[in-house]
Amino acid sequence: DGGITQSPKYLFRKEGQNVTLSCEQNLNHDAMYWYRQDPGQGLRLIYYSQIVNDFQKGDIAEGYSVSREKKESFPLTVTSAQKNPTAFYLCASKMRGSTDTQYFGPGTRLTVL
Amino acid sequence: AQSVTQPDIHITVSEGASLELRCNYSYGATPYLFWYVQSPGQGLQLLLKYFSGDTLVQGIKGFEAEFKRSQSSFNLRKPSVHWSDAAEYFCAVGSSGGSYIPTFGRGTSLIVHP
8 A cells, every 4th residue: 555654653852862753655756745743833844855865944944854865765853953852743745746635644753851 | 925824723513513614825826725634643634625626625524625716715614523523624725836835724623522
């Protein structure tokens, strides 16, 4: 079955540590996205990538980094520079056309201890 | 810049009652509009989308939405709510140019009373 997988489902991190969230898709989608979700704030875009080896900052990129070495994969690293990293993180993908739908993964809940 | 407003943070309905969730958008050209649903701790699932044509759009799980250009609205409706519809609902507007990144509203939490 085609879809988007995110791992792990739950992640705990100590302050000062970097952590990497995985996102993999087998939908053959060109574009991939990372969102952060906090209660009452909807989805805020962190980074997105339209093609392999290229990505752009979203609205809240500070303290995060990404890579796009393969079409199927778009890992997100939450660095120690991110001041308030506890949140629910969602990965999404879509074809590049404007009318195409975004498909979402099940999310990773990151908690900083 | 495009934007989406969901005026209701929470909506409470009784099971079997009708439902309408409001969504207003701001966009300079013809918008591409979406409604997503999110169960607690899960990702978002597409309910329906509007690109062009018939302004009344049918979706999954018995939902429908109507695009009203004059009111810049895309309200989501369901004639009879089931307890399993309790979830968070997000409206989104997609851009027709550039990076095609949709903008999401802040969401409406639906509470269903038995």
